[in-house]
Structure formats: structure tokens, C-alpha cells
Amino acid sequence: xxxxxxxxxxxxxxxxxxxxxxxxxxxxxxxxxxxxxxxxxxxxxxxxxxxxxxxxxxxxxxxxxxxxxxxxxxxxxxxxxxxxxxxxxxxxxxxxxxxxxxxxxxxxxxxxxxxxxxxxxxxxxxxxxxxxxxxxxxxxxxxxxxxxxxxxxxxxxxxxxxxxxxxxxxxxxxxxxxxxxxxxxxxxxxxxxxxxxxxxxxxxxxxxxxxxxxxxxxxxxxxxxxxxxxxxxxxxxxxxxxxxxxxxxxxxxxxxxxxxxxxxxxxxxxxxxxxxxxxxxxxxxxxxxxxxxxxxxxxx
Numbered sequence: 001x002x003x004x005x006x007x008x009x010x011x012x013x014x015x016x017x018x019x020x021x022x023x024x025x026x027x028x029x030x031x032x033x034x035x036x037x038x039x040x041x042x043x044x045x046x047x048x049x050x051x052x053x054x055x056x057x058x059x060x061x062x063x064x065x066x067x068x069x070x071x072x073x074x075x076x077x078x079x080x081x082x083x084x085x086x087x088x089x090x091x092x093x094x095x096x097x098x099x100x101x102x103x104x105x106x107x108x109x110x111x112x113x114x115x116x117x118x119x120x121x122x123x124x125x126x127x128x129x130x131x132x133x134x135x136x137x138x139x140x141x142x143x144x145x146x147x148x149x150x151x152x153x154x155x156x157x158x159x160x161x162x163x164x165x166x167x168x169x170x171x172x173x174x175x176x177x178x179x180x181x182x183x184x185x186x187x188x189x190x191x192x193x194x195x196x197x198x199x200x201x202x203x204x205x206x207x208x209x210x211x212x213x214x215x216x217x218x219x220x221x222x223x224x225x226x227x228x229x230x231x232x233x234x235x236x237x238x239x240x241x242x243x244x245x246x247x248x249x250x251x252x253x254x255x256x257x258x259x260x261x262x263x264x265x266x267x268x269x270x271x272x273x274x275x276x277x278x279x280x281x282x283x284x285x286x287x288x289x290x291x292x293x294x295x296x297x298x299x300x
Contacts, residue, residue: 038072160194
């Protein structure tokens with residue numbers, strides 16, 4: 001059956017897309033990519049949106065790239081706390097985490113969300129294996145600076161900052177052709193479980209595994225000069241520009257750990273860090289396998 005000219009143009013366009021991806025597939029074959037997997041897409045009632053990022057992970061596996069996933073789960077934690085009659089309390093963007101809260105955090109992250117992400121990747125033809133962050137990450141207890149009392153620190157409970165990554169189980173998993181999926185909890189110096197910032201955990205993972213790329217997923221189109229205007233996305237950012245953006249208030253609150261983690265990763269040898277919108281279909285693939293990319297890319 002003869003194809004119409006429109007059908008033929010569509011087929012040619014698809015072939016052109018594949019050819020655009022080819023040099024990137026060749027360049028990145030055998031490399032490790034760390035993806036911070038998180039955002040409202042994880043809660044979407046639409047299965048195609050929920051599964052979109054997992055499909056991208058499966059595609060990376062198929063072209064011989066080694067993805068490593070660190071997932072978040074903030075909204076699910078808040079819902080579980082409400083169900084248990086506990087109120088979520090945040091100071092300077094950090095969740096105050098007492099003993100009751102850290103148990104809920106660990107249950108939700110490591111025994112609810114982690115198996116869900118693993119199952120989604122596997123159902124789409126991938127090969128993922130889950131890890132509790134407490135078996136992978138070591139952390140030091142985090143204290144916040146008390147802005148009202150300079151020199152004083154605020155204790156926010158079981159909140160840690162990742163300082164060490166147990167890479168052996170991750171490398172073994174990658175060697176077997178599996179994608180590690182890690183929850184953002186960590187083991188403290190006291191042997192107890194701590195809640196950790198998933199962005200920082202992902203960056204430390206990328207550094208420890210000598211990853212080529214680090215991709216942060218969230219609910220915004222990238223780093224924006226005006227957070228209310230998606231047209232102001234900063235497409236290309238050199239780490240030397242970061243102090244100026246902080247001084248101008250463009251990088252503040254929840255973006256600070258993301259951007260600081262990106263800078264640390266770049267300084268430690270990660271080639272490029274990307275901030276992409278998890279709500280955009282196939283945003284991971286668009287960022288990695290197209291000339292233009294999407295979101296914000298952070299480079300040296």
C-alpha cells in the first residue's frame with residue numbers, strides 16, 4: 001500500500017530523530033547516568049505520566065547506558081504522617097524528623113515507594129533492583145544555622161547529610177545489567193536511620209560512581225530567572241555563575257541543595273548536570289539524546 005506524502009514525511013522525521021540520537025548513544029555506551037527521580041508525576045492518576053520516566057530508564061538500559069536511580073517521595077511521606085496523626089513541620093525547607101517521623105519516612109521511602117519504582121521499571125521490560133538508602137549511604141547529622149541567634153545551631157532530629165556511598169553493591173548490580181533504585185535514607189554515625197535530601201544523595205552517588213551525567217527531575221521546567229515565568233529558563237549555566245544567582249535570590253530555598261549538589265558533582269568530574277521537568281513526556285531522553293536538550297544544563 002502506497003504511503004501518502006504526509007505519512008512519508010512523518011517516517012523520515014522519525015528516522016531523523018533516531019539519527020540525531022545516534023552519536024549520543026555511541027558516546028554514552030557503557031557510561032553511568034544517575035537520575036534523581038521525583039516530582040508530582042509520581043502521584044499522577046494518569047499511568048502514562050507515572051510511567052513516562054520509567055520508560056526512559058528502560059530505554060537507557062536498552063542502549064547500554066547504566067542508569068542509577070535515587071528517588072524522592074516527599075508528598076507520600078506527608079500523607080502517611082497525616083494518616084498517623086503527625087503534623088509535618090519544616091524549618092528552612094528541611095523536614096523536622098523525630099523518632100516517630102523517621103520510622104514513617106523509612107517505611108514510605110524504602111518499603112513503599114522503592115518497590116513501586118522497581119516494579120514499574122521491570123513491568124516495562126527493564127531490570128531494576130531496589131536498595132534501602134540505609135544500606136548504601138552513610139551520613140552525618142545535620143544542624144541548621146539559627147538565623148535569629150548567630151552562632152547557634154538548630155537540631156532538626158534524624159536528618160542527615162550523605163558523606164559516604166557504599167558503591168560495591170551498586171557496581172555489582174550494574175555489572176549484572178540491573179538498574180539500582182535507591183531510597184534517600186542513610187545510616188548515621190550512631191547506627192540509626194536518617195532522612196536525607198535526595199538531591200544531595202543523588203549527587204554523592206554520581207560522584208562515587210564516576211557518573212558521566214546527573215539528571216535532577218522535578219516539577220519545574222529548569223532553573224528560572226523568574227520562578228513564575230517558564231520562558232525565563234536558564235538553558236546553559238556555568239558553575240562560576242552560581243554565586244551571582246544566589247546573591248540575586250534566583251537560586252534560593254529548595255533550589256539551593258539542588259544547585260550546590262550540581263556544582264559539587266561538576267567539580268568532582270561529572271561532565272554535565274541537568275535540571276528537567278518530570279511532567280514533560282520523555283524529558284530524560286530529550287535532555288540526553290537531542291542536540292537542543294530541555295531544561296537547564298550545568299557545566300564547568
